[in-house]
Amino acid sequence: MTLFWLLLITLVGGICAALTGLWRAEAPRIAALITLGLDLLLVLPLFAGMDSMTNQIWLLQLDWAWIPRFGIRFHLALDGLSLLLVALTLFLGLLAVGCSWTEIRERPGLFHFNLLWTLAGVLGVFLALDLFLFFFFWEVMLVPMYFLISLWGHENRAYAAMKFFLFTQISGLFMLFAILALVFLHYQSSRSLTFDYSQLLHADLDPGAARWLLLGFFLAFAVKLPAVPFHTWLPDAHTQAPTGGSVLLAGILLKTGAYGLLRFVLPLFPGAALDFAPIGLGLGGLSILYGAKLAFAQSDFKRLIAYTSVSHMGFVLVGAFAGNREALQGAVMTMLAHGVSAAALFMIAGALQERLHTREMGNMGGFWTLAPRLGAITLFFAVASLGMPGLGNFVGEFLVLLGGFRVHPGWTTVATLGLIVAPVYALVVIQKVFHGPPRLASLSDFGMRETGLMLALIAASVWMGLYPRSMLAVSEATVSALARLPAQRGT
């Protein structure tokens, strides 16, 4: 029931935010904070439960009949991987509310409604164990996100919102095909019509069919991730979204693609995934280098960060298809660490835009003397993003490369080059924005609220860097099961 409450509280909280928005401008912000706080209260005790778990994977399950005609069930379940991502979602959700506190002045009720419903969709994606339900949430989270971008976005929001929606929705249709084909193939061999994950795991698939099905799923997840060459929606959407929207997009929505790879692509089609691995690794390597190169070429602050996301998510792709324990743990760790660092960088970019009304780095410079706190925090996250040991991103990327090298040294070497290119774009930001002669007479530094939010993110990043064991232990059971898959099922 906890899982159901988690979704219900978020959905109802969204409606409350919309309604209280009619009354006072501050009320929806507080309603959103209370909603996410309640959710966190539900989720945090679950971490304690992880330790006592011995050999079963699912910590919590909920299985209700929904549409019996198609064997569709309302099946939610939570394991270590879901738990980490749910916690990340709620944490970044709180920060998104925090960083929109002064930025969103128009229709705050509607804004927080959309924010919470996006979060509910994402939570549903991380929890659903019925493929229909998963697809349902996958699509549901798009609509409020579309409204977030198109209503509170920046100058070119119409184009960005439309592109975001079309890319994800059309790739989602391919996944729907693959889901249906999988279900019917399973039906033909077992005579039971079901969308249930655990039953479809045992579907007896012909290797040729499995390859096509994998492609359908992969396309949807690669667009969301995003992997080169499906990444073109991302710079537009991230740049045009309001800060809160960018935080959600970069921090959480991209992770649903990565989660899909780990939860569905690898376990459902282990043999085909093994055959597909070179392509997946190649796309991952390509994304890392190409994303980094494009990031370096940007003059728009938010666009630059958007391309670094492409680069970082390339590591997740490499980790997922390398498929051994280290690489998979690295992928999970990168998801979490990138969620934190990208959210922080987008919040910094948002804060700068709120003050300067521009994102052009050509118009910035010498801000360190004007706003030292802003500068120091930016430097911290730039360094985190380039993979400095001791911070979360390093742990993730190191583990991915460690695991990947054993499977495919060639592509892993290419991916490693990313660690060389990353400092270039990360430090260019610092140089352009904070060094040199001051371009402005004055710039208000981070206030109490913003510094507090940033400190929370810094703490999270340092914790992940210094004590990764605490996170790795939670996802251990899921990841080990995943790593054993190819060996168990052969082709």
Add this chain to the structure above:
Amino acid sequence: MTVPAVIALLPWIVLTGAVVVLMLAIAIRRSFPVAFWGTVVSLLGTLASLAWIRSDLPIAATSLLRIDAYTWFFGILLSGSALAVACLCFAYFRKRENENEEIFLLLLTATLGGMTLVASNHFAMFFLGIEILTISLFPMIAYSVRASLPLEAGIKYLVLSGLASAFLLFGMALVYGELGLLSFEQIGRLGLGLESRPLVLTGVLLILAAVGFKLSWVPFHLWTPDVYQGAPAPVTAFVATVSKSAVFALWLRFLVDVQADRSEILACLLGVLALASVLAGNLLALFQQDLKRILAYSSIAHMGYLLVALVAAGRLGHQLLSETVGFYLAAYTITSIAAFGVVSALSDDTREDANVDDYQGLFWRSPGLATTLTVALLSLAGIPLTVGFLGKFYVFAVAVEAETWVLLGAVLVGSGIGLYYYLRVVWIMLQPTEKPVPSPPLHPAAGSMLALLTGLILALGVFPQKLIEAATNELRPESVTHNDAELATVMRRLTDMAASMVSEVGPRSALPAPLQPARFSPDR
């Protein structure tokens, strides 16, 4: 006529009676509210009598009409839609100066035509139903006589519809000329033999052309955007939903009854029509500036999706066929009435703003209507949480299971294009505007009906099981109990009438000499 048969015919009797009473009432004293409430009561009466006869089904009321669960499902759908359209009409025509009661009369006769279609089991009833429906639609489309667009639309519909009727009649004549049968069941028992009888094939193709006109499949779609644009908005809602659902339901029953659903030639042809409708409908919708024209092309595309489902499910089994088509039509009907209803609620008889630019800033002017339109458009686009998503899910599911990959590809491309033009309207509604277009205040009848429809779209989108169960019906005639032994004389007279209609069109020499007595063998 036996008592059960009369009871089973109750909904039709109620509706016919209501038409007569309403006509007399209008003759005695004109009153728009009285006519409206009379219509609401008679449609509620129809619904109630449908609910009442549910347990007695299936039953063959005469050999012209078969009333079974399939008929029942569509009966509920059609009379429910007519009720919604009546509410929209009441709001739309309330300011009109004089003589506006007849719209309800026409609405009731058109509904009667649709209800007859979904029950018909015989070419005579097929033709009668389609004519009752069509002839009521001409004056409805041209109801705002002072404007030129409705008149143009009415004439266009009249001329093309007359042509379609001629095709239909000629097709029926050819089938009758070759087989000497008019009842679907009897034809089914004999088998159409499309492959071996070229005359029958020609006849069925002519019937297909007429049905294609009514359902506006490409290339029979040319009238659709003009008529949709010209007709008063509530009438457009009616043409887009009730008329299409009834004809499609009949077409499906015809195909299954005469066992043409497994015919390779027909499936191939329908597949081509589906492909053309999905692609052309969606592509042409991209270039429209008028919301009613966008919805017109989108309805062409939706009829194409439905045809994909029909072809695909036809390869799988009858039960799936009625389930898929029933569910999709219900979803499409509810959604389309909501979409046209918003257009209708924002206009009245004197001015109709359907250019998409008029909808700029609608979210901030009237959030309720904008929300309804958004939900309806998302449902047409097939986004989850709405009933349209499950409709599209059905199309995908049957197409994947039947492995009709080309059609599936077309649906995918079509859905992708569709998303763009639906979202464009949503986007326009979100834009702030400096000079809001004045619109009449929302009438409670239209407002409450739109709220109800929005609720239905969302509720059925999350909990579809009940609708699925209701849509799953047996289409085959085998299980029907026949009560027509005493009806032979009535029936024979009607058959003669149908035969004389046929003989006016086809050459008399082509008719077989003895008319087959359309009786059911006693062992059945």
